[in-house]
Amino acid sequence: MRKIVLAGVLTAFALFAAACGATSGASDDGSDTQEQEKVTVSHELGETDVPENPDDVVVFDYGILDTMDKLGIEPAGVPKGSIPSYLEKYESDAYTNVGSLKEPDFDELARIDPDLIIISGRQSSLYDQLEEIAPTVYLGVDTTRYMDSFKENMSKIGTIFDKQDEVDQELQNIEQSLVDLKDKSSSSVENSLIILANDDKISAYGPSSRFGLIHDVFGVPPVDEGIDASTHGMNVSFEYVVEQDPEMLYVVDRSAVVGGETSAKQLVENELVEKTTAYQNDNIVYLNPDYWYLSGGGLISVQEMINEISKSLE
Template sequence: MKKFLALVGIVIAMMVIAACGADKTEDTENKGAKEEPQAETKTLTIKHELGETEVDQNPEKVVVFDFGSLDTLDKLGIEVAAIPQNNVPKYLEKYEDEKYANVGSLKEPDFEKINEIKPDLIIISGRQSDMYKEFTEIAPTIFLGVDTERYMESFEENVKTIGEIFNKDKEAEEQLTAINKDIEKLHGEASGLDEKALIVLANEGKVSAYGPSSRFGIIHDVFGFAPADPGIEVSTHGQSVSFEYILEQDPDFLFVIDRGAVVASGDGQSAAKDVIENDLVKGTKAYKNGKIVYLDPDFWYLSGGGLESVSEMVKEVEGSLK
């Protein structure tokens, strides 16, 4: 009997030890599962014209004050939280929907509204550069304006920056490759011409001329058209000129951007034709040969420097050669 009881005791002890071991293993496994580290958010250091900014990759709430950047974000399928909804380019009019917060205008941001959104990233350009400090006090802010003196380089840098931030590097590179291929073709055709071009901005009956390295100088610097006047003053607002000046330069191509179509009337309809095609301008080779080209101000004035806008700019100018 004693031997039997002893044997039973040994069996019970072994069962207790086994159970404790199982509990310990389970506790260890559970403890290990609880302590498993979560994936950390990758932080990027973005260098831009106004400084360096620490940005978390794939930010969720993005406020955009540059329509060129909005264009690129849209092309890459990246959602935004808010934009200034005044004078939005027609091809980006979906962003006027109430699902996107309205944060004022390009020159007068609604900082109170931006604060309410609590954005993870703010993108600005030239029109907001003087307010950079105010933006940085709300959220990480980067400047993605285009440097017209090095248009394609800065455009590509901006697109690649967006690609890096939102993990869309491959898609961004593919888009840039396609655009550069089209530009190479256009440049080959335009640079071989004997004809010369003049670029003007029409605004409420007045005209300003733009030459190489200017706001619209991409036509000369990148697309390859020789300037009718290489000495045009380089400035944001262009060099104020008369219609006598246009006749004197006698361009073979006259490229016209109508500011009033998107700022004054806001309907995208060109009102510049009646002003531009007066008796003086009718004496130019551009008029006589049907080479006065009215460029879409949405692409050229409002949202230059975007994947869509630059692609369309190439197509518009190439169309003038046909």
């Protein structure tokens, strides 16, 4: 009789243990097989189911990398070819090099087997190929609606990594800085011109362009409303700059971040430009290309872009 009772107790215990194992998701080898929660992220290239708080993340956009850095989120892999100097810690061997911004290393990506890949404009044509490796989300900034697009991207990062409160606080700080900047820009200068210096060439940017937030969002008036809205800008000459005669001239030095041979200052401050109001009033401002050319659209870079323009108007 004792044996029968003992057998019954052992059977009940075994059933209970099995039930507990099923609830916790434990497998035969003791590993946790519980499926990770997912969030659905809508973006310009589609709708992607992403693991919540993904562990291994590859980032192909330096603005998103700067946002993750601000929020304390570690990536697994980044393209190391042109990392902004303020994010130079990601050049270390602790982070896998996944190629360049335009040419991902697909073999390295397959080896990492990431939980999530984040891309922007330079990789958009490769979206389908990247999706075959891991869930891929496009978080490029739409320059025609810069701040709304930026905030939407930040909200998506907050949702994916469960950092919404931190994101909201950072956005509030940026919004307050923006209010202060607009107060200055409404009365500081009559007009301005933005140019990109690239070795021996310059191109101009106006409203709704890559750097158009200076006009559209920050409130600094453009000297020329007719500049073509473009990622690459409108090719212009220094005669054009003299003809427009801007009161403020903003310069983004591409050569400084892509290994060019000529500095923007050497190129821009020539005999023609010396005739402009901007030069004569010492109002030529060389913007930091790390923020403006390499990593716009991040929590750090957007704040620094606001700070630079605000300082220029003092």
